[in-house]
Amino acid sequence: MPKFVVSKGHDAFAYYETVIEADTPEQARSLARSVHYDGEWLATGYVQEFDDFEIDELGGVRLLEDGEAVEAFVSLAVTAEERDAALAGLRLLQLALARGDIDPALTSILTNDGAHAGLGPARIDALCERINV
Structure with a gap:
């Protein structure tokens, strides 16, 4: 159905x-x-x-x-400075994924300890574009 x-x-x-x-x-x-x-x-x-x-x-x-x-x-209320820090972190994560050298501790956070696959570089880019309005 x-x-x-x-x-x-x-x-x-x-x-x-x-x-x-x-x-x-x-x-x-x-x-x-x-x-x-x-x-x-x-x-x-x-x-x-x-x-x-x-x-x-x-x-x-x-x-x-x-x-x-x-x-x-999930709605987050952040200041402009906090938004910029989150964007910088997402861009660093995107670079690490693209290079294939992501730390296992970050992979655990990215996937919620394996609960899902996590975002790839393209979806991180789309998320950054949505956040950076």
């Missing part, structure tokens, strides 16, 4: 922060709500989801490909 991947969208709040110079919390809140406030809002990485969802009527169902696994994404 064929298997299908079904997508749904959740209602959610995504939270952002900004820094405002003000004398009181009330004044800061008022300034942030003002249409004249042009400060930068930064995503915190915190998302609050609700139970209400809707299955996408147009593209929300597709056939599961042979050998395809559907996994949940």
Whole structure:
């Protein structure tokens, strides 16, 4: 029997922060709500989801490909400096894999102690491109 991947969208709040110079919390809140406030809002990485969802009527169902696994994404909130360090580490891993001189301890981490095959150089490159937005 064929298997299908079904997508749904959740209602959610995504939270952002900004820094405002003000004398009181009330004044800061008022300034942030003002249409004249042009400060930068930064995503915190915190998302609050609700139970209400809707299955996408147009593209929300597709056939599961042979050998395809559907996994949940893990969301990480990192600073730009931390992101850059993670990218550098991924690029070093990519080089070690391409040269064939990866340390066994790193292989263990890459494969979660053999739970899966781990990413190869091409998939690491694709991951770096997704992260480096």
